[in-house]
Structure formats: structure tokens, C-alpha cells
Amino acid sequence: MPELPEVETVKRGLVKHILGKKIVDVVINNPKVIREPKKELFVKGLTNETIKNVLRKGKLLILELASGRALAIHLKMTGQLVLRMPPSTSPERAKRAERLVYPGNARLSRVSFKLSDGKILDFNDQRLFAELRLVDDWKKLKFIQGLGPEPFDLTLERFSGMLALKKTKIKPLLLDQAFIAGIGNLYAAEVLFRAKINPLRPASSLSAKEKAALFKEIKDTLSEAIHYKGSSVDQYVQLSGEAGSYAKYHKVYGREGKPCLVCKTLIKRIALGGRGTYFCPHCQR
DNA sequence: AATGGGACCTGCGCGC
DNA sequence: TGCGCGCAGGTCCCAT
Incomplete structure (x- = not known):
């Protein structure tokens, strides 16, 4: 799926809507997409982190965190990042949210990030190729090292x-x-x-x-x-x-x-x- | 160095 | 209706 224009579009959405927000909870529905570190450390490392900056390098998204670490996100073929409100107690509103168009059924969230403003950032991925990496220094990622010019x-x-x-x-x-x-x-x-x-x-x-x-x-x-x-x-x-x-x-x-x-x-x-x-x-x- | 194949996965649409 | 096959926006790894 996502090539430079799609990843750039998601990046701009993230800059607009989650910059400065804190991650208050991380829910893992499928640990396969978490490539490093192992899931307990992933959750522990991200909980209470604040998103300081959002970058795109090629098709890779990078969320720079207050601690200096970074969450690197590669959507590969079918990955999605979707920001939503938590499920409403009102059945009427829940129904409307359900109808929000998600092509295919990759809406199945693999990881959900609960943010300090009450919203939820869903990481969806049908094919489980996509990758999440929590790293100390994103510049050392092999993907980044091998990347040609923008x-x-x-x-x-x-x-x-x-x-x-x-x-x-x-x-x-x-x-x-x-x-x-x-x-x-x-x-x-x-x-x-x-x-x-x-x-x-x-x-x-x-x-x-x-x-x-x-x-x-x-x-x-x-x-x-x-x-x-x-x-x-x-x-x-x-x-x-x-x-x-x-x-x-x-x-x-x-x-x-x-x-x-x-x-x-x-x-x-x-x-x-x-x-x-x-x-x-x-x-x- | 370059190229080809397979691997990683799930799900869709097509022809039989 | 059901099944098998080919195909899918990406990347990595191995063989030649």
C-alpha cells in the first residue's frame, strides 16, 4: 500500500492531531507486529511517553518521544493508522462510528494506543507484514541506514x-x-x-x-x-x-x-x- | 553488482 | 455453492 504520498499524508495527520499528546496505555491484540523489543518492554517503554515530533523517512514513520527514544512504524502493504474516539456508550453514536469507511477489513486493530486526550490511535494491519519498533536511536535502524535520497x-x-x-x-x-x-x-x-x-x-x-x-x-x-x-x-x-x-x-x-x-x-x-x-x-x- | 525466487501473511476475485 | 489459484501498494534473505 502506502508509498511516499500515503505515508506523508498520515504523517501530516499525526502532526496535526497527536503531537504533544501522551500515550497513557498500549493494548496489544496481536504481538506479531511488534518487532522490537519484546511486547512487555514495548508496552512499558511507551506508557507515559509523550510524542515530541513526527517524521517521515521514505515510507517509514518515526514518532520521536520525550525520552529521546522513538517509535518507528512501517505500514508495508496493508498497515493503517487511524485515530478514533473511544466507543461511545450511546448506541446511536457507536453505530455511526462503525459505518466510518475502512476499506477492506483491516480495521481489526493489532495495537491500540490510548492517548491523554481520550482518543485512541489504532494500528491496523490485515497481512501482519507491518512493523512497529521502539528504539533508542532511529538513525541506527537498518532500514534508515540503507535509505537513498528523498x-x-x-x-x-x-x-x-x-x-x-x-x-x-x-x-x-x-x-x-x-x-x-x-x-x-x-x-x-x-x-x-x-x-x-x-x-x-x-x-x-x-x-x-x-x-x-x-x-x-x-x-x-x-x-x-x-x-x-x-x-x-x-x-x-x-x-x-x-x-x-x-x-x-x-x-x-x-x-x-x-x-x-x-x-x-x-x-x-x-x-x-x-x-x-x-x-x-x-x-x- | 545484479537478478530471481521465496519468505513473511491474509483475503479477495476469478474460473471451473 | 465451493475450491483452488493468482494476485495484492513492501522488504529481507539467499542463491546464482
Whole structure:
């Protein structure tokens, strides 16, 4: 699910709604998502902690705590963070809350954080791939150590230089978090379509013009997706529980067999590095 | 170094 | 109706 725009949207929700709040209780419904430390220490370590800062690095969310430690959250494919009011004693209101749209049924909370303002932050995850880590120093996380530059920190000059060194196919390269942080399977497809570049092209074969187009489309596509609060294809929701609305602007992702919105050629799907890869064989050369 | 496959999980939609 | 298969927005680990 969540790629840079979705994680950024959740991050902004957290900044707005839980900054400065204290965690007063932690309820673990499925310990599998807690990768470190073991669950007793996880609960003990977080109880009475105050959230001092919220950061995003690639697809990783980081809650910096008053003690100097940090809660690192990776949503992987189906993770959700949803802020809600505690169950109301009024059946009428409980019913309304129940109807709040959560795509799929990942609403099943794996961990709940009770906050000092009475609200509950639910960590939901259908597939149990997502990860919670309570650590002393988030900068030492292996994921962080291996992370490439943020797209919005790059210059065209640097990006062009990075591409020139790589003979690998451009699409899997965009998914490589060590190469560039935050792009996933969905946005890689959209960006390459908009830049008119075939996903199979060796990175080093791109012309200066194509590199510039790719650089522009990465930034534009991610910016637009953030503006629309992300793409809700399956499980992803914002902190409020509402879907993001960028999916209606997708041009190729998930559109196999449908006409290209530019030239009417049928969109093709191939497997590349084990991932479904959608593109227009006519527009993308 | 690069690439491919499998592993980690649950659940959906499809064809038979 | 029911079953088996393929597929899913991510990442890590191992083999070649």
C-alpha cells in the first residue's frame, strides 16, 4: 500500500492531531507486529511517553518521544493508522462510528494506543507484514541506514548522475529504496507513463531529456498524490479513516487491457522483478 | 553488482 | 455453492 504520498499524508495527520499528546496505555491484540523489543518492554517503554515530533523517512514513520527514544512504524502493504474516539456508550453514536469507511477489513486493530486526550490511535494491519519498533536511536535502524535520497531533496544534476551509473532496468531501480526513497510499485508505473519511458529501459540508456522528464514527473506525481491525500486502491486510509482520492487520476496502474488515456492502445501488464508492471507500449518507448 | 525466487501473511476475485 | 489459484501498494534473505 502506502508509498511516499500515503505515508506523508498520515504523517501530516499525526502532526496535526497527536503531537504533544501522551500515550497513557498500549493494548496489544496481536504481538506479531511488534518487532522490537519484546511486547512487555514495548508496552512499558511507551506508557507515559509523550510524542515530541513526527517524521517521515521514505515510507517509514518515526514518532520521536520525550525520552529521546522513538517509535518507528512501517505500514508495508496493508498497515493503517487511524485515530478514533473511544466507543461511545450511546448506541446511536457507536453505530455511526462503525459505518466510518475502512476499506477492506483491516480495521481489526493489532495495537491500540490510548492517548491523554481520550482518543485512541489504532494500528491496523490485515497481512501482519507491518512493523512497529521502539528504539533508542532511529538513525541506527537498518532500514534508515540503507535509505537513498528523498525525491524532493534531489537536484536534476545529482539524479542524472545517479542514473548514469546504473545499467539495471529503470522500473525496478525506482523501487530500490537505496537508490531513491519512497517510490513504490504504483507510483513507479505512473511516473514512467508520464515521462513516456518504457519500464524495461536500462537506466543508463536514458537521454538527458528523458532524465529531466523523469525527474520532473517523480516530483509532480508525488506532489499531486499528496495533494489528494494518497491513493486508496485497497486498504490505505488517512488518519481520519477516510480514503485518499488520487486513485481516480491513475493513468496506468491496475488498467491492464483498458485503452491508454492518451493513444487508446491497450495498457499492458508484465511481471518485472516479480511485480506487476503496467505501461502503454505505444506511448512509453 | 545484479537478478530471481521465496519468505513473511491474509483475503479477495476469478474460473471451473 | 465451493475450491483452488493468482494476485495484492513492501522488504529481507539467499542463491546464482
